[in-house]
Amino acid sequence: QVQLVQSGSELKKPGASVKVSCKASGYTFTSYAMNWVRQAPGQGLEWMGWINTNTGNPTYAQGFTGRFVFSLDTSVSTAYLQISSLKAEDTAVYYCARELGGVVVTAPDAFDIWGQGTMVTVSS
C-alpha cells in the first residue's frame, strides 16, 4: 500500500544537527512532490516547505531558511529533512506529506499521504 515511513525519535543537544528520513513505498516516488510540516508540542500545523522529487528543487517557507535543508535519494525513494544548529524551539514532531497534485504543480495543494511523524527533542 501507499505509505511514508519516517525515522524514529531523536534527542539532541542544542547546537547539534539532526537528519529525519521519510521512505516512500507503493507508488512512484518521483511522481509526487514532498512537503514537510512541523507541529510543536500542543500546537497546530506549520508548513515548512516542499521539494520537487523530480528535479530535487526545494522551496522553503519563511522561517525555515538557512538551518533547514530538504534533500532526496531517489534510488531508495527517500526524502530527508536536515536541521542544523538545533535550538530548544525546534522541539516538535516533523511530518513528511505527499502532494496530492503530483510533481508538476505550481504550488502545494493538498497532502494526501502523511508519514507517522518524527519527534525531535532538543534539550541540554
Add this chain to the structure above:
Amino acid sequence: QSVLTQPPSASGTPGQRVTISCSGSSSNIGSNTVNWYQQLPGTAPKLLIYSNNQRPSGVPDRFSGSKSGTSASLAISGLQSEDEADYYCAAWDDSLNGVVVFGGGTKLTVL
C-alpha cells in the same frame, strides 16, 4: 496567531450535525481552494476534504466541505464518537512569496 481563523473548540452529541468554520482573506481562501485535515489523538493528520468539497476515497460522506468568499466550513453529520479529533483547515496563500497556511485547529468533542 494563525492566518486562518478557526474556533478552538466545538462539540456535539452522537447523531448530531456540527460545523466548523474557517475564516481567511482574499490572498488565501478568497483565491485558492481549501483543504481539511483530521488529526486523531497521537496520530498524523489525515486528508479529509480537498478542493473545497471533494472527499478522498475512503472518507465517509458524513463529512462535507464548502467555501464562500473568504470563508470555508466543514460539516460533520451523524456525529460519532470516533470523530473526536482536531480539525485543521488549510489553503495556499499568495502573499509572502507563497505559503501553505493552516488554521489553528478546532478540537471536536463528542459528548
